[in-house]
Amino acid sequence: MQGNRQYREQPLTALLIAPDRALAQQLATALHETRAFQVLADLKTYPPRNTLEIRLRQLRPDVILIDVASRFEEAAELIRIAALWRPPTPIVALHRNNDSAVVIAALRSGASEFLYAPFDPVSQRDAATRIRRLRQSDGDTPAELGKVVVFSAAKPGAGSSTLATHTAHAIRKQTGQRVLLMDFDLLGGAIGFYLKLQASYSVVDALAQVDRLDAGLWAALTQSSAGVDVLPAPETPYGDPIEQPRLNDLLEYSRRLYDWVIIDTPTIFHRTSLLSVSESDQTFLVSTTDLASLHLARRAISVLQQLGFSRDRYQIVINRMDRRNSLAGADLNRIFNCPVPACIPNDYFTLHRVISLGDPMMPDCDLGRAIANLATHVSGAGDPQRVGMASTETRITAARTLEERA
Numbered sequence: 001m002q003g004n005r006q007y008r009e010q011p012l013t014a015l016l017i018a019p020d021r022a023l024a025q026q027l028a029t030a031l032h033e034t035r036a037f038q039v040l041a042d043l044k045t046y047p048p049r050n051t052l053e054i055r056l057r058q059l060r061p062d063v064i065l066i067d068v069a070s071r072f073e074e075a076a077e078l079i080r081i082a083a084l085w086r087p088p089t090p091i092v093a094l095h096r097n098n099d100s101a102v103v104i105a106a107l108r109s110g111a112s113e114f115l116y117a118p119f120d121p122v123s124q125r126d127a128a129t130r131i132r133r134l135r136q137s138d139g140d141t142p143a144e145l146g147k148v149v150v151f152s153a154a155k156p157g158a159g160s161s162t163l164a165t166h167t168a169h170a171i172r173k174q175t176g177q178r179v180l181l182m183d184f185d186l187l188g189g190a191i192g193f194y195l196k197l198q199a200s201y202s203v204v205d206a207l208a209q210v211d212r213l214d215a216g217l218w219a220a221l222t223q224s225s226a227g228v229d230v231l232p233a234p235e236t237p238y239g240d241p242i243e244q245p246r247l248n249d250l251l252e253y254s255r256r257l258y259d260w261v262i263i264d265t266p267t268i269f270h271r272t273s274l275l276s277v278s279e280s281d282q283t284f285l286v287s288t289t290d291l292a293s294l295h296l297a298r299r300a301i302s303v304l305q306q307l308g309f310s311r312d313r314y315q316i317v318i319n320r321m322d323r324r325n326s327l328a329g330a331d332l333n334r335i336f337n338c339p340v341p342a343c344i345p346n347d348y349f350t351l352h353r354v355i356s357l358g359d360p361m362m363p364d365c366d367l368g369r370a371i372a373n374l375a376t377h378v379s380g381a382g383d384p385q386r387v388g389m390a391s392t393e394t395r396i397t398a399a400r401t402l403e404e405r406a
Contacts, residue, residue, distance in 0.1 A: 011035045012036065012061075013037075013059070014039050015041055016041065017067060018065070018066070018094065019044060020069050021044065023069060023117060026117045027065070030118060030120075034125060036128040039065070041059055043055070046074045046075065046078060049081055050271075052078060052082065055308075056085060057275070057279060062090070063089065063091070064092070065094055066079060068095055068111075069094070069095045079093070080110055090112040090131045090134055091110060092111065092115055093113070095116045096117050099116075145255040146178075146180075147259070148254075148255065149282050149283075150265055150277055150282070151283075151284050151286060152266070152267065153286045154285055154296040154299075154300050155288070155292060155297075158319055159344075160265070160286040161183070161190050163371065164181065165181065165191050167262065167375045168228050169228055169360035170360070170371055171375045171378060172226070174375055174376060175259070175260075175379055178259050179228045179258060179260045180254050180257070180261045181229070181264070182261065183202075183233040183264050184263055184266070185265060186237065186266075189232060189233020191264060192223075192232030195225045195230060195358050196358030197230060197358075201220065202232055202238075203231040203250075204234045206231055206250055207247070208246075218253075218257070225358075226359075229258070242275065247275055247276070269300065274307070284314070284378075285301070286319050289318060301336060301338055315338065315339045316332070316338050317341070318340060321346060322346050342370065342377065343370070344371065344374070345367055347365065347367035351367065
C-alpha cells in the first residue's frame, strides 16, 4: 500500500515545539514510518522569542512543527514571530484533531500547513511536497555564498579587533578575493581608528537601510582599505540592540557580494556576538594568557556548547603570547578541550607602528607571519573544502545538547 512505501524524498529538517508530549510521541511514531520530516531539536515548552531566534539560526531547519493544541495563544504568537523570519521558514501547526476553527486561526497567524493526530502518512507527504514547492518559489539563491567569520573576545581588551582587521587584509592579500570587514562593537568599535578611516557612515546606517540596499548605496556606505571594504562602528557609541532580522538581511546581502565577511564583535557574552556567531560559518574566540581571560574563554566555550554550537564551528586563538610563557599547544588544547590553531606573539612596538600609520600588518616580522598563518588557516588556502560548514548530521548532534535559554 502507498502508506507503507518508503518516502523517496529526503526528509525536511524540522524544529519541533510541542508541550503536549503525548502529541509529540504520536508524531514521532508517525514520522518513523513516513520520514517526511527529520526532527533536529524537540522543545518541550513554548520558548521565549530570543531562544526561538537562536535555535532557528543555529539549526536552520527547513520547517517548524508547532503544537497549537496546548496553549493556542502562545503558539500563535510564536507562529507570528516565525512567519516574519528571513529567510522565511514554513510552519506546520499540529493538533489533536481536525478542528476547523483552529485550522483557520493557525493559518491566519502565519502557518503554512496543518496536521492532526494520528498524522496520516499521505497528509504528511502532501504537506511536505507543498512546503518544498513553497520553498522553491521563494526564488533561486546563488550556488556559492561568501563565508562569515566572527572574531570575538573572551575578555575586553583581548585584541579581537586587531586580529579581525589584519586577518581580513591578509586574506585579501593571499587569495585576491573580495573581503568585507564589519565592526559590530557599536559601543566602542576601534577598526575605523586602526585604519584611519574618515567614514561618514557606519554599520548602523547599513542596518537601518538594509531594506533598500543596492550597489550605489552600498558603495556610499563602505570605505576601502588596501582592497578590503570596511563598515566601521559608529563614531558615537550606539546603545540600541541590533534587530535580528536586520542583522540576518545585512549578512545575506554581504554574502552575495563578498567571498569573505569578517566580523568583529563585542565580548562573546554580548547578545550581538551570539547572534553573529549564529550566522557565522566559523568563529574565533580570542583570549590572552592571563588567568581571567583563560577562565572566561572556558566559560564562553561552555555557553556555546549549551547553545548547541558544535565544536567545528568555533576555535580559540591565543593573543599576545609571550615567548617565555610555558603554555604549549597541547596544554592549551587540554585547557579548552577545543582546537587552538594559532598563538599570536606579543609585539607591542610593531603593532603600535602599524596602528599609527593605519596600515595593514605585513608578514615581515613574527607578529605579521603569525597573522598571515592565521589567515591561511581561516581561508583554507589549497583546501577545496569550505571551512567550518556544519552538515545536517553535525547539527543533529548539536541539537541534542541544546537547553532552554532565555
